[in-house]
Amino acid sequence: MAITSFSPTNGSSLTVDNSKYYVQNANQSWSLQEPNTDTLRFELRSGDHWSSSGYSDPTSAERSEAGGGTLYSAGTQINVSYEFMVEPGATNTAKWIVLGQMHEDSAGYSPPFAVELVNGDHMAIDIGTGSEVYLYKDPNPIERGHYYSMDVQVKFDANGNGFLRVWRDGVQIVDYHGSIGTGAATYWKEGVYRSAAPETMAVNYRNLHITTGAASAPTTPTQPTTPTTPITPPNVAPTVTQASASPGTGIEHAGDTITLTLGFSEAVTVSGTPTLSLNDGAKATYVGGSGTSTLTFKTTVASTDTNTSALAITAVNLPNGASIKDAGGLAANLSGAVKTFSGLQINPIVPAVTQATASPGTGTEHVGDTITLTLGFNEAVTVSGTPTLSLNDGAKATYVGGSGTNSLTFKTTVASTDAKTSALAITGVNLPSGASIKDAGGLAANLSGALKTFSGLQIDASASTPTTPTTPTTPSTPSATQPVLTVADNSLWVGGRGDHVDLGTKVTTTDLNDGVTVTITGLPKYETITDELDGKTFSGNNITLTAAQVNSGLTLNSYYRGRGEPVAILTLTASAKDPSTGAVATASPKTITVTDPPTWEHHFGDRGIAGRLDQSSSAAGSAPQPVPAANSARQPIAVPDPAPATSTLTTSPASQGSALFGQIRDLVANGGVATSASPISAADTPHASGSPTSSLASQSFALLNQCLAATTGRVDPGQIVAGLSNGTHWRQDSFLTRPQH
The missing domain is CATH 2.60.40 (Immunoglobulin-like)
Incomplete structure (x- = not known):
């Protein structure tokens, strides 16, 4: 990482590995140093905020970084190798801290690749652009004063064809394939960027080298053949090398059991009961394998599980002190357990009869009358063969249609041999000669809900002449009502x-x-x-x-x-x-x-809201007013209720709006001190919708509302929040707990 030009000043540039990098820091003597021609030292102290003409860090963020000027397009393999060392000092207490990152060339997202410290000094690899998505968390804190050798191979692709491989000191800690990034171009940044924290932190970076295109895996550093002092072999954490499912494909339904197996790089010992989180909302529970390199978990599909097209392991859980360690007591790296099993679907819904109806639903049916019976299901079903319904009058209703929908129709015609019945009832569903009723996944329907008695629907097979109904016996097909x-x-x-x-x-x-x-x-x-x-x-x-x-x-x-x-x-x-x-x-x-209006810095520029209000006043036809001395007496802006109209209004609403914004602008420019003791009287006068005056007023108040909505941080003359203050303390807006720059 030859440093051929160096400048520690904020906003300046330096050249590293033949690429230009731009300095972002608080412009302090300790912010950026060059210990030698291969090393950059970044130091961050409490209150070190970066500021530029276009953006300034909020009080909740601190940084000392250098960002690269070379952009890499999405879909390009980027290979980054470097070494970094965190100097000895107080343990990290920041809510979030980034030590190195591939930053997207767009605003609004967190970096798609970042080396972070979490839970104090534990290293983590994060690829989340909206919220944290950790592919690796070190169970042990970093060794301060030790130079870590990092090798990163990444291809950013938002459509699932990306990958990320990370080696630390020659040991691979991440091997991920899938969606990564949002599709924007990226560039390398190094240094320290964190949420506000009291401790000082210094990080050294050296031997940075970036290439593109295919690259082989880095070689593991070799140990000297004749060490001068005894060397203890490194205790490498066991890792998950593969995850498999049985069955591996097909559609699993409620009651089906799935076995999930994790393979490790060495034998591990299990204590407690680890579980696997699954994307159908269920968990797989550990059942065996302790003392071997293969652990087995099982899950049974429940009716409450989510319908899933491809089952996936999303996390490994170690509840109530459970652990997975090797013989030396080193906790296993479980990031490799995260996997999607394409082709293994979860369909927890068992097709079932939810209702049974008859048409006609009441009355007395005689010989020759036809009765239509309909079974409603909770999902679409497919019928093969000819199912029938057994009835309590001794007859059967035969299937006539509805396959592929959630409603099946059966018909029966009253015969002279049918028993006289005061209330017709379905007593059973028959599937003769291989007939079936199944859902799209091939799961047989639960037909118990078909049993029903239709009170008021009588069967009289006597020879008496049936009464012709005065109304049609077949009801119209119900239809949906437009919402x-x-x-x-x-x-x-x-x-x-x-x-x-x-x-x-x-x-x-x-x-x-x-x-x-x-x-x-x-x-x-x-x-x-x-x-x-x-x-x-x-x-x-x-x-x-x-x-x-x-x-x-x-x-x-x-x-x-x-x-x-x-x-x-x-x-x-x-x-x-x-x-x-x-x-x-x-x-x-x-x-x-x-x-979505521009954010504060982008919309108002260096002049802030005061500048925008000047523009508003000019647009309304009012000349900008001089700013009086800061010790002018504070005066309220009065907007009294209008008196009954007795004469023609001499001041237009647009002029009143301009005058009102003039006083607001003076308040902003003079720290909340009014320059005029005269209140502005603004009578409520109706205006035709769409009139220039109405439009101007709407624009003015929309502008004021936008300015208020964009307010962040401590107040200065470019922000209107005087009405929201309490005494000498200004309102502080909360910031995202996750950095966006």
Whole structure:
């Protein structure tokens, strides 16, 4: 890592390994040093915040870093090798700390690869761009003063074709294949970036070398053949080398048992009862293998498990002091247990009869009359052969149709040999000659729910002439009722950095039997939607919510951090499905236009809100007012209730709005001190919707609301939060516990 040019000054550049890097620090004498031509030393002390013309760290973040100027496109294999050492000192107490990272060339996401310290001084590898996704956590703290040799091979791909391989001191600690990154280009950063903490931390980096393209695995460092002093062989932690499932493919249903096996690099000993977390919501429990290199876990599919197209192990759990260690007592590295078993599906729903109906449902049926019996199921079923229903009048109803749906139809015709019955009943379901009723996965249906007595439906097979019914005996096929979707506001603004706004959406139906859902498309990746029913958060371009979730209240959350002003158009479509017939009715789609204004630094620049208010005043036709001395007496801005109109209003609402913003601007520029003792009287005067005056007022208050929403950190003359202060203490906004820069 030859350092051919060096400058420790914030905002300057240096050259490492023939690539340019840009300095980001608090510009202190200790922030960045060059101990030799191969080493950079980064030191971070409490209160060291980076600041630039376009961005400044909040008080909750501290950094001393150097970011590379070379961008690597997604899909390119990047090979990074370097050494780093954390100098001896106080144990890390920061909530989060990043020591090296591949940073995306876009705002709004955490790095898709980062070397971090967690739980004090324990090294971890994190690939989460929105929340932490740890592929490796060292059970032991790092050795301070020891140079760790790091080799990283990574290909960022958001569509599942990426990979990450990491070696530490020649031992592979991560071998991951799947989605990684968001698809943006990346660049290397090194140094120290953390949440605010009291202790000083210094980290040295040396021998940095970055290449692209295919690369072989690094060789394990060799030991000297004739050591001058005895060397204790390193105690390498046992690792999971493979994970398998039995059965490995197929569809498993409620009651089926799946055996999961973890293979280790050496024999391990188990204490307690470890478990595996699965993506169907269940857990697999350890059953045996202690003392060998293979551990066995089992899980039984329950009806409450989630329908899953590919079962996956998502984590290994060690509850109540459970452990997996080698003979030397070293805890196993369990990151290799995380695996998806493509082709092994979980379908916990057992098809079953949920209702049985008769048509006609009441009356007396005679010889020659036909009765239609319908069985409703909890999911679509497929029929083979000709099932029949046994009836308590001695007859049978024969299957006539419905295969592939959740409703099967049977018919019977009253014969002279049928027994007289006061209430017809289904007494059994028959599957003669290999007939079957199964779901799409081949699971046989539970038919016990078909047994039912139809009170009021009598059978009289006597020779008397049957009475012709006055109304049709075959009811019309029930259909779904079109739901009503309402949107309170078709145009919304929401600030970035975690701001939110009520989506204002409701859905109703007049048919309580219908299943009503609302599909939302067009949600950008920097926004999410949270329902108030169960607090569940949704993301993605196409999401579907139940009526209960929609009517509980939906909150739109924005995490946009860019410089632009993106506009997203959300399309909402409400649908209703009849549970018996499967008929679907869909309402006309509605749209909501969502605008994410630029964040504070991007939108207002160096002048902050005061500058924006000057622009607003100029737009309204008012000249900027001089700023008085800072010791001017504080005066309120009074907006009294208007008196009854007795004469023509001489001041237009637009002028009143400009004057009001003028005083607000003066307050901001002078630390909350008003420059005028005269209150601004603003009478409420109605204006036609869409008029220039109405539009100007709306723009002004939208601007004020946007400014307030973008406020972060301690107040300065560029922020309007005087109305939110209490005495001499200003409101402090909470920051994300996860860094975004």
